[in-house]
Amino acid sequence: MIQPDTDKPASELIDARITELGDWRGETLARLRTLIHEADPEVVEEWKWRGVPVWSHDGIICTGETYKQVIKMTFARGASLEDPSGLFNAGLEGNTRRAIDLRAGDQIDAGALKALIRAAVALNQSKKKGRPE
Numbered sequence: 001m002i003q004p005d006t007d008k009p010a011s012e013l014i015d016a017r018i019t020e021l022g023d024w025r026g027e028t029l030a031r032l033r034t035l036i037h038e039a040d041p042e043v044v045e046e047w048k049w050r051g052v053p054v055w056s057h058d059g060i061i062c063t064g065e066t067y068k069q070v071i072k073m074t075f076a077r078g079a080s081l082e083d084p085s086g087l088f089n090a091g092l093e094g095n096t097r098r099a100i101d102l103r104a105g106d107q108i109d110a111g112a113l114k115a116l117i118r119a120a121v122a123l124n125q126s127k128k129k130g131r132p133e
Helices: 010-021 024-039 110-129
Strands: 046-049 052-056 062-067 073-074 098-102
Touching: 010 024, 010 046, 010 052, 010 062, 024 052, 024 062, 024 073, 024 110, 062 110
Parallel strands: none
Antiparallel strands: 046 052, 052 062, 062 073, 073 098
């Protein structure tokens, strides 16, 4: 498991995690990462909580947690987002977060995911505008 290293940029740590996984989980995480960057070219990659990839733009958009049977993409403010395509399939009872659990062989609806990412960025930006500088 890749350990946090304050000397390395988050992008390198995420690259290493993808390589370390070496199976469908690495491929899926790499695909999610690509879609996040396509949806928001200004996204910031972070490495938090002892090794969780995090994507932010004016606040956390989502995380990419890796487990043995699932990649969990948790949206920090997912409960406040419209999900017309029904991508959220985990954490549905929570008041704040929502998640998308992806298992081996699951297909990703790229268009719907990018729309969800853009909506999360817009929500973060709307919350930021209400705060004093």
